[in-house]
Amino acid sequence: MSGVRPPFDVFDPKVYSRGIPHETYRRLRGEHPVHWQDEHEVDGWPAGPGFWAVTRYADVVRVLRTPTEYSSWLGATQIRDPAPEDLPFIRQMMLNLDPPAHGRLRRIVSRVFTPRRVERFTADVAARARLLVDEIAERGECDLPVDVTDEFPIQNLGDLLGIPAGDRAHILAWTNRVVGYQDPDHATVVEGAGGGPVNPRSPAMLADMFDYARRLAADKRRSPTGDVMTALATAEVDGRRLTDPELSMFFFLLVIAGNDTVRSALPGGMIALLGHPDEHHRLLAHPHRLDSAIEEMLRWHPPVLSFRRTAVVDTVLAGQPIAAGDKVVVFHGSANYDERRFPDPLRFDITRNPNDHVSFGDGPHVCLGAHYARLQLRAFYREILWRLPDIELAGPPDRLVSNFIAGVKHLPVRYTPVPRLGAR
Template identity: 40%
Template sequence: MSALKLETIDIVDPDLYVSRGYPHQEWALLRREAPVYRYERPNVDPFWAVTGHAQIVEVSRQPALFKSIQRLFMTIDEEGAPDPNEGILRQLLNMNPPEHGAYRGVVNRRFTPRGVQVLRQQIETITTEVLDGLVGREECDFVLDVSAKLPLAVIAEMFGIPRSDWDAMFRLSNMMIGPSDPEYGGSNTVKETLELARMEFFQYFNALVEDRRKNPRDDLASALANGKVNGEPLPIFELMSYFALLIIAGNETTRNATTGGLFAFINHPDQWRRLKADPSLVPHAVEEIVRWTSPVIQFNREAVADTELNGQKIRAGDLLCLIYPSANRDEAVFDHPDEFDIGRNPNPHIAFGIGEHFCLGANLARLELQVMFRQLAERLEAIELNGPIQRMRSSFVGGIKHMPVRYRLKPRA
């Protein structure tokens, strides 16, 4: 690794994420030599790459000094990309206090530890059905046949979206998160893909809102459609954006944690045997899966005033890019950070972020992952790769699009 040099490493080219996955060696170099590093390259706007755990926490704790903006993440300049400062939606991730808290308050009680407990039985049932779908075969695409199905079903059920529309939600989410991946964007430019997906999403959500204003139910769609911020109904663009945020975030990230988690177990068979022998490890295992996979790679902040971070002079208007998977391998926080250890405890990872913007769906994601890995540990008798995994072209979300596996699965007990 002595060949890597700060001045020449690349951490934003989405093609690198396709071919190699996460650049852990580059991030380790940054943490060691410059956890707050001025990243200046010809193909990307300059920004501060924040890779240390302590520094990401410090920035996240001060939303008034380091504000959230329309531009969510850094990537290389590409032909046909939209204006990054415009942003395709306006939702929680782009908002700041006090507006952020007011918007979050519209639905946040459905996502607290207590709030998600009412979904437990439903999540168990959906998971069992998903795994039943594998019985009678020996090969599948674990992403399409398993990982994608549970979170999509759960968030769609929470919204009251009928099953016939779930495929559309899946397709549009992929277009919004991976618009520069040819599998999702086709021959369209990134801008065209995003605009098409947004238009179709908004048309769909608009009909849903109209229905729930006439016939309110006890679902998320009704809560948003009839929700108020500071006593007023949500403006239409923010309302549509809120729907999109929850649908996208509700099915992309948990999907990738599930796939990445099973991939980690395939590569660490000792940990898989350990989980099967002791299912009481599931909650710890899930935290380790989330640390290990860290599906969200980065979120941006913008400095509101001149300040200092880890000795670096940050100026008002500077972009800071918080790189979560790097923080989750920080040697200063984790013993043997590059070991996948499902008994790790404590495990203060920040894969869900921390502070004002802590992932709204973290408790739901944890519950889904716990149920999924408990059932997998019970029923999966053998598992191996049946071809290479295919990664999404993105420096924003660490997506695995396909993971062919060969397996032996017990029928339902």
């Protein structure tokens, strides 16, 4: 099935540096909704065995909801296969488990990552949004990710998890390493490895993060507080605490996913809204539509582009036979624009209803942090949109080179300067 490069390439991470490949997705949905994709060599990364690209909404949802057919555990959840020696460790992360093991760990997080616990941080999140916008208000222009939105979720997540303020710079470094590994600005090269790239998700490359997680957990057990890390470090299920690898993998999941989902969604939503001035002005005139607008921003710019599963048994999807062991990759950025689910999908409409996008996933692995993500998006947009009502794009975005995260590295914006609130 591999060999000749296919006419449709939804694997190459450089494709996504230009934005969502709408025309390619549209043709795949119409002509080849489950399409064999060559996993070709890219910038020193070796070729892989290939995978089935799933692009229609209904098929994406079926894959995400049916772990008995499409497993997260067999080969983990990233397109590129992990090294065989790393797979047993990687499988201990909740993201890479199937029921019933997945349910046991998810119940632990569900008990500590509750809407009630999250809501306690609402005032702090809103205050932080005001402070960050205040810092750029008088400039008249800024680079939104660098100056504002990269910092916002890191500090919010640090509060939620109980990471000391002096340690929070690690979060950005860890996230760039793990999420940005396909991007030349963040790629890791190891001397003695032929000068080629290395997988930052291997246990060896994550040793510093895991060591920090263990030390932080030990501190929380000695001096418990009301944060999520204390709850995880002291939680018990069936009479036992989390093992060190389980706790380390929980920390990895919360730090990386909890940060980068919001970090990608914030500027992505601004690109969507400011790229449609009529809808921007409509929202300014009708602030009560903000929640609906946020859902449309998430549909338009899904933070996560793709997730991988592995076929457990021989099966058929959209008429296409799939063999046990084949990789199956769902593409959120295509599902969110499926004409069969979203009428006129290329129309940005802040009142779209229904709007059941899959930007936070679906099925047993639906994002546990979606409530906290929406809380942060709401606080930030309330602050910046009405504080700087004439904000507009001042240049094209510089997007992350990644087939996994729809990251935005730089986004120049301009606006009429306003006084700092602190100066009033």
